[in-house]
Amino acid sequence: MTISTSPQSISIKQFFDRDSCTYTYLIVDPQTHEGAIIDGVKEQLTRDLKYIEELGIELLYAIETHVHADHISSAGLIRQKTGAQIVYSQASGVKSIDIELCDGDILPLGQYQIKAISTQGHTCGCMSYYIGGRVFTGDTLLIRGCGRTDFQLGSSKSLYYSVTEKLFSLPDETVVYPGHDYNGNTCSTIVEEKQWNPRLGKQKSLRDFIDIMDNLNLALPKKINEAVPANEGCGIKFKPDAYVHDDFSITELYQVWQQQNPDNLIIDNRTEGEYLQGHIPNSQNIPLGTEPEHLEAFKSFKHIYIYCHSGRRSQTALTNLVMMGLENITCVSHSGFDDWIVRGYPVEK
Numbered sequence: 001m002t003i004s005t006s007p008q009s010i011s012i013k014q015f016f017d018r019d020s021c022t023y024t025y026l027i028v029d030p031q032t033h034e035g036a037i038i039d040g041v042k043e044q045l046t047r048d049l050k051y052i053e054e055l056g057i058e059l060l061y062a063i064e065t066h067v068h069a070d071h072i073s074s075a076g077l078i079r080q081k082t083g084a085q086i087v088y089s090q091a092s093g094v095k096s097i098d099i100e101l102c103d104g105d106i107l108p109l110g111q112y113q114i115k116a117i118s119t120q121g122h123t124c125g126c127m128s129y130y131i132g133g134r135v136f137t138g139d140t141l142l143i144r145g146c147g148r149t150d151f152q153l154g155s156s157k158s159l160y161y162s163v164t165e166k167l168f169s170l171p172d173e174t175v176v177y178p179g180h181d182y183n184g185n186t187c188s189t190i191v192e193e194k195q196w197n198p199r200l201g202k203q204k205s206l207r208d209f210i211d212i213m214d215n216l217n218l219a220l221p222k223k224i225n226e227a228v229p230a231n232e233g234c235g236i237k238f239k240p241d242a243y244v245h246d247d248f249s250i251t252e253l254y255q256v257w258q259q260q261n262p263d264n265l266i267i268d269n270r271t272e273g274e275y276l277q278g279h280i281p282n283s284q285n286i287p288l289g290t291e292p293e294h295l296e297a298f299k300s301f302k303h304i305y306i307y308c309h310s311g312r313r314s315q316t317a318l319t320n321l322v323m324m325g326l327e328n329i330t331c332v333s334h335s336g337f338d339d340w341i342v343r344g345y346p347v348e349k
């Protein structure tokens with residue numbers, strides 16, 4: 001088999017979802033008509049299926065760069081409609097997928113090869129895909145930016161090395177196709193990003209990068225509590241009763257606490273210092289970011305409830321637990337321990 005690496009000969013279509021600013025890609029070998037869709041959006045399923053049919057594409061793969069937090073993937077529905085195989089990184093933790101890729105694995109597509117490049121950091125399971133002089137970077141490397149690292153077990157340090165040691169070692173002329181753009185840009189190149197990316201370019205140090213990422217102060221994505229659990233089931237296996245999240249109030253948590261059910265675990269995910277000053281009786285202190293150390297313990301409970309000070313950290317912890325493959329997780333998302341005190345509920349010190 002001859003492997004073509006010519007960037008001109010593979011066909012790439014780039015589509016945009018206005019609501020989430022997500023780019024979806026259709027890549028096709030023009031000779032064999034075999035193709036793949038990368039990061040399909042559920043709301044755009046009709047559009048994408050129409051192009052697949054009109055262009056006569058034999059869709060082999062529905063490839064995902066990571067478990068998205070801002071939209072629900074169409075991968076499961078694409079598989080149902082076309083027979084395409086769902087592809088994720090092995091580290092994504094997604095259930096019911098067809099092909100799990102590790103760093104360096106190859107997917108054949110007609111006369112081409114798609115090379116998987118593990119680029120963890122935005123989430124713990126991010127994968128970039130290189131084919132014919134192009135790289136699809138998901139949210140790892142954006143045009144003059146990068147994905148955030150503050151939920152889904154993200155890590156600024158991992159993202160820094162994924163970009164500077166892996167993506168920036170690709171040929172300079174490699175075309176970069178990102179998972180999102182919020183400014184109307186469509187693609188970039190590795191050499192451009194090495195020079196002009198304000199977070200990672202010009203050989204920025206790890207320390208400088210972490211400082212930038214620690215001070216982004218971004219709001220959580222609107223759909224995060226819906227999208228992350230749904231995407232853990234390829235976008236179609238979402239069971240609303242398995243993940244209670246929005247609008248769960250401190251009063252409802254109090255009702256759960258009153259039951260004293262040994263199958264329930266109530267997690268306080270504030271810092272140890274905050275916890276020691278007062279917490280819900282019998283809650284366990286699992287500070288945000290330390291969840292993976294407690295995976296085995298978590299599995300012995302049927303339902304996990306999370307609270308923090310205001311609801312922000314508990315929502316982030318929920319995404320971390322979902323990424324660890326856990327179900328039945330509820331977080332108090334719009335209030336927290338202050339509200340518990342105001343209502344006069346019991347406090348343990």
Ligand SMILES: [Fe+2]
Pocket residue numbers: 066067068069070122139147
């Ligand atoms: Fe993302």
